[in-house]
Each structure stands twice: as structure tokens, then as C-alpha cells.
Amino acid sequence: MKKLASLFSFSGKVKRARLLQFLPLALLLWLGAAYVDETWLAPNLCLINENWICYLPGEVREGVTLDMIVYALLMIPLFGLLVRRLHHHGRSFWWALLGLPLVVVLAGFLYRPEELGDLTYLLIAGVIFLPLLYWALKKGRKEQKPA
Known part of the structure; x- marks a missing residue:
């Protein structure tokens, strides 16, 4: 706990x-x-509540889906780990x-790809993110023990 x-x-x-242990677990x-x-x-949504619409696998759906909720919930611990890694x-x-x-931008491409158009936003966000990713994954400073 x-x-x-x-x-x-x-x-x-x-x-x-x-x-690096958390990233594959979060992806899975x-x-x-x-x-x-x-x-x-x-x-099976229409079987749960008859006012809801059933969708076949692969169909584009409107509203919040389970994977959107999990994505949002996984961003909180990932951000926390990233902050502590930067510390x-x-x-x-x-x-x-x-x-x-x-x-x-990635969330936008995942859930609304038809509205974003070209890859300009992803390119700009990727360029901003690359230095942060480099710092997060490289070795940290060695702690000096008091004599």
C-alpha cells in the first residue's frame, strides 16, 4: 500500500x-x-441501459470511454514519477x-484525429518534450555521503 x-x-x-518499471506497466x-x-x-452498452448506444468494435464513439479514463488516471502517477526523477x-x-x-497533443491525436489535421502540433510538442525525456532517462547525480 x-x-x-x-x-x-x-x-x-x-x-x-x-x-522504467512503471512505463511498461502503464502501457499494459x-x-x-x-x-x-x-x-x-x-x-454491450445497450444491454446495460437501453438509452445508451451499442457500438461494434472499431467504430468511432462519442463521449468518454474506459481507455480515456485509464489514460487520464495513469498520467497523474507518471507526472509524479517524472517530477521526482527531475528532483x-x-x-x-x-x-x-x-x-x-x-x-x-497525443491525447488529441488518440481521441480526435480527424479534427487536428496535420502533424505540426505533434512535431512542436515533440521538440519541446525531447530535452525533458533525455533528462528523465539519464543517470542522476551521485549523492555525496557526509564524511
């Missing part, structure tokens, strides 16, 4: 391995939610805000 609570903490430091959770949403939840490098949490444009 303590490890789960530490995911939502923005204070302290975290090693690179912890961040998100893909699992998308699979459940596409194969079970969307086709490990001696940077403040404000550097993590550089990654927010990429998260917003």
Missing part, C-alpha cells in the same frame, strides 16, 4: 529503474482497458510542465 501511495507523491527522488494497463472497452463494453537530477518540478503540451 505504501508503494501505491508513493506513486501519487511529488516530493522526494526516484531512480531511473522505478520510472492502458492497452488492457482499450481491449476491454472495444471487445466487451462498447458492444534526482537537481531540477525543479517546473521542468515537468514542458511535457504537458506533448501529453495534450
Whole structure:
């Protein structure tokens, strides 16, 4: 329980391995939610409530889906880990805000690709995000132990 609570903490430091352990787990959770949403939840919505619309797998849906909720919930611990990773490098949490444009643009491309048009937004957000990603994944400073 303590490890789960530490995911939502923005204070302290975290090693690179912890961040790299969380990323595949988050991806699997998100893909699992998308699979459940596409194969079970969307086709059976009208069975749960007759006012809701059933969708076949692969159809474009309106409104909030399960994978959108999981994506939003996973962004909070990921941002917390990123902030603590930046603390490990001696940077403040404000550097993590550089990654927010990429998260917003990626969410837009995932859930509304027809409205965004070209890849200009993704390119700009990616260029802003690359230095942050570099700092987050490189080794941190060695802690000097007091003599």
C-alpha cells in the first residue's frame, strides 16, 4: 500500500529503474482497458441501459470511454514519477510542465484525429518534450555521503 501511495507523491527522488518499471506497466494497463472497452463494453452498452448506444468494435464513439479514463488516471502517477526523477537530477518540478503540451497533443491525436489535421502540433510538442525525456532517462547525480 505504501508503494501505491508513493506513486501519487511529488516530493522526494526516484531512480531511473522505478520510472522504467512503471512505463511498461502503464502501457499494459492502458492497452488492457482499450481491449476491454472495444471487445466487451462498447458492444454491450445497450444491454446495460437501453438509452445508451451499442457500438461494434472499431467504430468511432462519442463521449468518454474506459481507455480515456485509464489514460487520464495513469498520467497523474507518471507526472509524479517524472517530477521526482527531475528532483534526482537537481531540477525543479517546473521542468515537468514542458511535457504537458506533448501529453495534450497525443491525447488529441488518440481521441480526435480527424479534427487536428496535420502533424505540426505533434512535431512542436515533440521538440519541446525531447530535452525533458533525455533528462528523465539519464543517470542522476551521485549523492555525496557526509564524511
